[in-house]
Amino acid sequence: MGEVKLLGGLGFSPYVNRVEMALKLKGVEYEAIAEDLKNKSPLLLQYNPVHKKVPVLIHDGKGIAESLIIVEYIDQVWEGPSILPKDPYQRAMARFWAKFIDEKCISATWKACWSTGEEQAKSKDESVEALKFLEDEIKGKKFFGGDNIGLVDIAANFIGYWLPIISEVKGVQLLTEEDFPNLWRWANEYCSDNFVKEILPNKEALVARFKSR
Missing domain, CATH: 1.20.1050.10 (Glutathione S-transferase Yfyf (Class Pi); Chain A, domain 2)
Known part of the structure; x- marks a missing residue:
């Protein structure tokens, strides 16, 4: 299903935590990349140029921003327990x-x-x-x-x-x-x-x- 990376902060973030939960729930293997938000990386600015914040999910070279949007994306792309209801x-x-x-x-x-x-x-x-x-x-x-x-x-x-x-x-x-x-x-x-x-x-x-x- 392509390479998966998760851009998160150096510290703790409940928003990054949401994405981590969704990935784990679906059993998706991913690379976690810590971002220093005081010195934002070119990778973060490339994949989230609008808000310039974490989390950002990079899947097969494409970036998705905003935690709830990412969670829905994960639910749609990968098999496993459903995160959103079917009804x-x-x-x-x-x-x-x-x-x-x-x-x-x-x-x-x-x-x-x-x-x-x-x-x-x-x-x-x-x-x-x-x-x-x-x-x-x-x-x-x-x-x-x-x-x-x-x-x-x-x-x-x-x-x-x-x-x-x-x-x-x-x-x-x-x-x-x-x-x-x-x-x-x-x-x-x-x-x-x-x-x-x-x-x-x-x-x-x-x-x-x-x-x-």
């Missing part, structure tokens, strides 16, 4: 929730942890509102994808693993068992999955990185 409606809804996570959840929760004052208070309110929608969506399900990990679970990787770690470091509690029991259960189920555990970055290293910010 057109369910597929559309998976795309909707993945986009919702990117546009409404990640930015709000990140700001809630790292900002201060009025901006932090506003971001906390936005985070709670967004997480409530996911709380309802995951109710009665093992994963967002049903019995198996799918696109929305991969998209929500930041919420399930990274957010609790950042919250712990910053002392800002957003995703709690009391307020979001369904989402809390999903996060534990997701992070305990043997496949996921193999790919998630080391917690101690992640804590050290955030403490150094």
